[in-house]
Amino acid sequence: QVLLQESGPGLVKPSETLVLTCDVSGFSMSRGHYWGWIRQTPGRGLEWIGNVYHTGNDYYNPSLKSRVTISVDASKNQFSLQLSSLTAADTAMYHCARALPYCSGSICYSFDVWGQGTMVTVSS
Amino acid sequence: QSVLTQPPSVSGAPGQTVTISCTGGASNIGAGYEVYWYQQPPGAAPKLIIYMNDNRPSGVPDRFSASKSGTSASLAIAGLQADDEGAYYCQTYDNSLNVVVFGGGTKLTVL
Numbered sequence: 001q002v003l004l005q006e007s008g009p010g011l012v013k014p015s016e017t018l019v020l021t022c023d024v025s026g027f028s029m030s031r032g033h034y035w036g037w038i039r040q041t042p043g044r045g046l047e048w049i050g051n052v053y054h055t056g057n058d059y060y061n062p063s064l065k066s067r068v069t070i071s072v073d074a075s076k077n078q079f080s081l082q083l084s085s086l087t088a089a090d091t092a093m094y095h096c097a098r099a100l101p102y103c104s105g106s107i108c109y110s111f112d113v114w115g116q117g118t119m120v121t122v123s124s
Numbered sequence: 125q126s127v128l129t130q131p132p133s134v135s136g137a138p139g140q141t142v143t144i145s146c147t148g149g150a151s152n153i154g155a156g157y158e159v160y161w162y163q164q165p166p167g168a169a170p171k172l173i174i175y176m177n178d179n180r181p182s183g184v185p186d187r188f189s190a191s192k193s194g195t196s197a198s199l200a201i202a203g204l205q206a207d208d209e210g211a212y213y214c215q216t217y218d219n220s221l222n223v224v225v226f227g228g229g230t231k232l233t234v235l
Contacts, residue, residue, distance in 0.1 A: 036224075045126060045213075045226060045227075045228050045229050046170070046213060046215075046226040046229070047226070048223060048224035048225070048226070061223050061224070062221070062222055062223060063223070095169060095170070100160075100172075100175060102158060102175065102176055104157060104217060107217060109157070109215075109216065109217040109224040110158070110160040110172070110175060110215060111160075111170075111172065112172045112175070112181065114169040114170050114171070115169060116168070116169050117169055
């Protein structure tokens with residue numbers, strides 16, 4: 001059974017950089033698949049942040065691209081999200097997920113396994 | 125405002141059938157991108173229930189069915205049960221915005 005577990009700070013200050021980690025168990029990331037981050041708020045619903053392949057190939061939501069980096073550490077079977085220049089608008093539940101291998105070109109845009117999510121609040 | 129439009133809420137009695145619509149446009153559903161559906165019970169993570177327009181992952185009951193036509197898609201849930209309650213989201217890709225898009229979500233209440 002594939003399981004994903006997010007971890008990171010629950011509270012961060014405005015202008016700081018958020019770093020979240022997703023630990024993957026039950027599946028070796030080196031076997032393939034893209035891996036993604038999605039955030040959720042009551043007001044904006046589900047918002048895709050970006051995806052990364054185990055080789056490091058990545059693509060991001062254009063609205064967040066200037067502030068986001070998603071990286072992989074296949075040796076630890078985990079991947080991470082860095083989101084900089086935080087504002088209150090970044091307050092959300094952050095989920096990591098495994099992308100399905102049904103892609104349009106190099107864009108894999110659906111997810112079959114999700115983590116429970118970790119709540120992040122941006123406040124001074 | 126979501127690129128994919130869903131009704132905010134639907135409801136039905138146990139045993140009934142409900143349908144949730146997902147309306148997109150020419151740059152997403154109408155462009156031929158596959159539609160996916162997720163179920164999210166309260167306090168839980170989203171769960172994939174339909175992939176590639178009309179396919180059910182292993183373990184998802186055949187009470188759940190979906191279809192796609194033109195710039196829209198729909199999810200039907202037959203034989204409503206209490207544990208079907210929660211939010212349902214459609215999802216695809218938009219090649220004008222170059223972004224993975226989700227519908228705004230539909231809250232299902234079993235009366």
